[in-house]
Amino acid sequence: MAAPLPPALIATDLDGTLLRGDDTLSERSLDALARVAAAGARHLVVTGRPAPRVRALLAALGTGGLAVCGQGAQLYDAGADRLLWSVTLDRELAETALGKIEAEVGEVYAAVDQDGIDGLTLIEPGYLMPHPTLPSVRVERRGDLWRAPISKVLLRHPVLSDDELASAARSVVGSLATVTMSGPGTVELQPCGITKATGLAMAAARLGLGRESAVAFGDMPNDIPMFQWAAHGVAMANAHPELKAVADEVTTSNEDDGVAAVLERLFPAAARRARQ
Template sequence: MVAPTPYSLIATDLDGTLLRADDTVSERSLAALARAARAGARHLVVTGRPAPRVRPLLKDLGCTGLAVCGQGAQVYDAAADRLIWSVTLDRDLAETALGKIEAEVGQVYAAVDQDGVDGLTLIEPGYRMPHPTLPALRVGRRDDLWCAPISKVLLRHHALSDDELAATARAVVGSLATVTMSGPGTVELQPCGVTKATGLALAADRLGLSPERAVAFGDMPNDVPMFGWAAHGVAMADAHPELKAVADEITSSNEDDGVAVVLERLFG
């Protein structure tokens, strides 16, 4: 008989957390999630990836319910293959925000994730995808990025570190957008006030689940709001210091099945 646990919701980031470097989920992690499911816990993927880039991973995980995508800007229903909630970033505000950032740091290179279950990732000349396995369409000029509604903008700088670029962007963007950092080479602008916590709260409410019974796993600063929402936040061993500072627990790295290590203890 499975021992009782105070957690009925498991929220996991993907890159650097549940996924290994090759974009796979280990058999140990799959087994730990399955054991938690048998105990009555629900698993929600909460990722910066947009819905179109999450679909194949959800199939591998056997997820047929809800997933929080696009840094919280999208709640995706895998069974129906549709977005049940989405927020777009105003494209004029995005352009203005980029202008303010470039006035401070010089040229940045930008990409966008389009809204919708079939939205594309568009990258301007000079932008290099941080995840080479993710599909993207290169456009001829920046103006082409704004051809359709977008959920977020991704930024890179040739010399500044991610922390430096994110700090400068936060200082100058103000209420035009929310600035976050979700991984190496991934500083992002998303709709103002939208975070992983807002999307997670919406999805949890639809499932009748509460933050008091939620455990969250992550590795980057974009997971900080999620840790603030959930009762228990678990950072990976190689997580960003900003996330470790607010975590309730540190586990092993994603390569060493850190999510499974904790779930085996909670649902063992």
């Protein structure tokens, strides 16, 4: 489906999409987003990161409005620094789901994102953070992961690939949780029925915008629901094959400013000579 011109809503994932591999934003991307805002369109960050892990990035973007965080489990108001809406993953269900997964594939290593504006990321022994720049707190045993409400569980397997782990998890978890894959080394369990699309739809409704005016950018299978909701989905060159298969177009990689390249086309006034 062709993208509406000009779109009124731009939804971007962060890791592997808008951000470069070192977690930075290029000047070209910042310029393109600034010109999009000047044209009257709205930019929404739609990320798997929990709200406490996006504050600095949203400040760098100059975003004082809404952001969809935690794979859609949180709607964050950056200007007020508060959660407008959040849903937690029942901790007993999460433990049960983990037990089913380990009965299927053997031992996995787990981490959790706690709910709330100041929630921590807790990691059990053996779990390695896929993003070493993101802060985390190591706990002594798995039981410590459940000491406060959580928004999601992150899983890693010592041998299986992400695709293999996600497939096995989906085969046994059922309605206990939604299984997603959001990046290298990042298979997640989140509340059943919650996706980036549910969060994006809620944020768009608050802004008085609909799916027919939305363009979404992403790189991983967790972005598929967002692509299905939006009028136009743009996958990065570095995207997972499952996302490319449902995308309306593929742009250049996150390292090559793929988001900016498309925005410069959709908003011609935003096109400027990229600064090195």
